[in-house]
Amino acid sequence: xxxxxxxxxxxxxxxxxxxxxxxxxxxxxxxxxxxxxxxxxxxxxxxxxxxxxxxxxxxxxxxxxxxxxxxxxxxxxxxxxxxxxxxxxxxxxxxxxxxxxxxxxxxxxxxxxxxxxxxxxxxxxxxxxxxxxxxxxxxxxxxxxxxxxxxxxxxxxxxxxxxxxxxxxxxxxxxxxxxxxxxxxxxxxxxxxxxxxxxxxxxxxxxxxxxxxxxxxxxxxxxxxxxxxxxxxxxxxxxxxxxxxxxxxxxxxxxxxxxxxxxxxxxxxxxxxxxxxxxxxxxxxxxxxxxxxxxxxxxxxxxxxxxxxxxxxxxxxxxxxxxxxxxxxxxxxxxxxxxxxxxxxxxxxxxxxxxxxxxxxxxxxxxxxxxxxxxxxxxxxxxxxxxxxxxxxxxxxxxxxxxxxxxxxxxxxxxxxxxxxxxxxxxxxxxxxxxxxxxxxxxxxxxxxxxxxxxxxxxxxxxxxxxxxx
Numbered sequence: 461x462x463x464x465x466x467x468x469x470x471x472x473x474x475x476x477x478x479x480x481x482x483x484x485x486x487x488x489x490x491x492x493x494x495x496x497x498x499x500x501x502x503x504x505x506x507x508x509x510x511x512x513x514x515x516x517x518x519x520x521x522x523x524x525x526x527x528x529x530x531x532x533x534x535x536x537x538x539x540x541x542x543x544x545x546x547x548x549x550x551x552x553x554x555x556x557x558x559x560x561x562x563x564x565x566x567x568x569x570x571x572x573x574x575x576x577x578x579x580x581x582x583x584x585x586x587x588x589x590x591x592x593x594x595x596x597x598x599x600x601x602x603x604x605x606x607x608x609x610x611x612x613x614x615x616x617x618x619x620x621x622x623x624x625x626x627x628x629x630x631x632x633x634x635x636x637x638x639x640x641x642x643x644x645x646x647x648x649x650x651x652x653x654x655x656x657x658x659x660x661x662x663x664x665x666x667x668x669x670x671x672x673x674x675x676x677x678x679x680x681x682x683x684x685x686x687x688x689x690x691x692x693x694x695x696x697x698x699x700x701x702x703x704x705x706x707x708x709x710x711x712x713x714x715x716x717x718x719x720x721x722x723x724x725x726x727x728x729x730x731x732x733x734x735x736x737x738x739x740x741x742x743x744x745x746x747x748x749x750x751x752x753x754x755x756x757x758x759x760x761x762x763x764x765x766x767x768x769x770x771x772x773x774x775x776x777x778x779x780x781x782x783x784x785x786x787x788x789x790x791x792x793x794x795x796x797x798x799x800x801x802x803x804x805x806x807x808x809x810x811x812x813x814x815x816x817x818x819x820x821x822x823x824x825x826x827x828x829x830x831x832x833x834x835x836x837x838x839x840x841x842x843x844x845x846x847x848x849x850x851x852x853x854x855x856x857x858x859x860x861x862x863x864x865x866x867x868x869x870x871x872x873x874x875x876x877x878x879x880x881x882x883x884x885x886x887x888x889x890x891x892x893x894x895x896x897x898x899x900x901x902x903x904x905x906x907x908x909x910x911x912x913x914x915x916x917x918x919x920x921x922x923x924x925x926x927x928x929x930x
Contacts, residue, residue, distance in 0.1 A: 461536040472575035485564040492527035547574035550765025572763030580757025587749035589883035613702035622652040627700040755816035770811035824873040
C-alpha cells in the first residue's frame, strides 16, 4: 500500500488516494478464492476442490476481484490513516480510480477528520447569575411537603370528598359486556389524582363505604383504539373511605422525621439545604451560560459526521430513558406518531452546540496545558467511594480510569473559564417577559450540560442525600 496523495477538502475532510500493489492484491485474491471456492461448481471436481487457475479459466481472471477488493480495502485504508496520523471522526466515502487489474488497484477515500479549532475569547467572560435567597415561606413549603409525605390514611365514616382515598371494586361494560382491563378489586383510588379516565373520580365523590353505583363514562378520542370515544358503564362498589391525616408541625414531628429534637433546628437545616440546592442550580446555570459563549466563540469547520454522531448519541440516550420507564421504544413511537428521522433532525441543533462545546473544551485543555496525573484519578475515585459509601474496588469496577481522567480534565478546563468570569446581576423581568421566555423555552430542545457521564453516580448520590435530608 502506498498513499499517492493526501488532500484537505471542505468540511474538515481529507481525500486519500491509495494504491494497492500487485503483491497485496494477489494475497487478497488468494484469500477470496479460499472463501468462494466452496460455492463454485466445476465439472470433474468436488465442491471446494477446484484449483484457482481452473476457476479463473472458466469464469475469467476477474472472478475474484470484487471479493479481493473488499478484502484489501480495510487494511489499506487503515494503514493510510495511520501513516498520515489522521484523527478520523466518521466513515469514508470510497470510489475506485481507474480500472482494477492483476497488478492492483487505486481508490480514493474521502473521510471526515477532527477539525482544526481556533479558540475565541474564553477568559474574562460575563453572564447573569442568580442571587440565592431562602425565605421563611420557602422553608414552610418544604416543611409542608415533608409533612404530606409522612401523612397517614385513616378510615372515616362519611361521604368521600376530593383528596380522600376510596377503596373500590369496579368493572367496566361496553354495550353490556365486560371489556378487557376494565376490572379491579380493592383498588385504592385517590380522588382528584386524575389517575383514572376523566369523569370517573368525580362521580365517586359523594359515595361512602357500602355504596354501589353505575358510573357513565365516555372515553377520550385519543384513548386506546378499542375504547376511544366509546360510552361505557362502570359498576363501582366502595369498601372504605380514607382521609389523609397530616401530622402536626411540632417538635415531635421533627424527632420523627429527622435527627433533630426541635422544629426550630429542623427548619434551620431545611433552610441550609434549600440554599445549597439553589446555589448549585445557580452555579450550574452560570457555568452553562459561560460555556455556551465559549462554544459559540470558536472557529472550526465542523464535519457533518460529528454532528450526526452526537445527534445519534442523544437519540440513544433518549431510548435508554424510555426503556428505564418500562416503555418499549417501538411502542412509544407508535403511541406518539413520531418518526425517528424527525427525532434526529430535531437533535441536530443541540448536537451542534454540544460538539462546539466539546471542541472548545479540548482546545482549552491544550492551550492551558492542563494535565491530570494517575494520583489525581486515584484520589477522585477514593473521594467518590467515600461520598457514596462504596468500596474503592466497586467504583473502579464501574468507572474506567480514562473516564475519570477525562472528567477531571473537563472540570479543570471549565474552572479556567468560570474562575476568570464576572457574574452579573440578572435583569428584572416583567410578567410579560417571563411568559415569553417560558414559551420560548418550551420550543427549544434541552441542552446537554458540559458534565460528562462519569457524573451519573454523583448525581444519584445527590438525590439520595436530598431524600435523607427531607
